[in-house]
Amino acid sequence: MSMLDMNCTHGASALAPAEIAARLAGMDGWAVADGMLERRFAFRDYHETMEFVNALAFMTHRQDHHPELKVTYNRCTVRYVTHSAGNQLSDNDFICAAKADALYAQRAGA
Structure with a gap:
């Protein structure tokens, strides 16, 4: 089952470094920072940026796994970490990242 088809779970465990590396290998544009x-x-303008942010907010609310966002005129930086896993990365972060990618791809095709 792909990450896109999965849903976040409460109590997700922190991933080991090898698991993070394996998941990251299949995700273009994502990196671990701090x-x-x-x-x-990246977007054409503020309107597109906000459309993405609003769609992302809806998705993350349904997953109950909320990112840190930095929103500017034509950019949005999305950062995930699982607080309940000791501020470590878990499958929940990769699930939401995959769903964010799908939202971005959908908007790019619109």
């Missing part, structure tokens, strides 16, 4: 899973998304 212990968080991070990607910067």
Whole structure:
């Protein structure tokens, strides 16, 4: 089952470094920075940026796994970490990253 088809779970365990590396290998644009899973998304303008942010907010609310966001005119940086796993990365972070990628791809095709 792909990360895109999964849903976040409460009590997710922290991943080992090898597990993080394996998951990261299949995710273009994502990197680990300061212990968080991070990607910067680019848009044409503020309107597109905010459309993405609102769609992301809806998805993350449904997953009950909320990112740290930095929003500017035509960029949005998304950062995930699982606080309940001791501020470590868990499958929840990669699940939401995959879903964020799908939202971005969907908007790019619109």
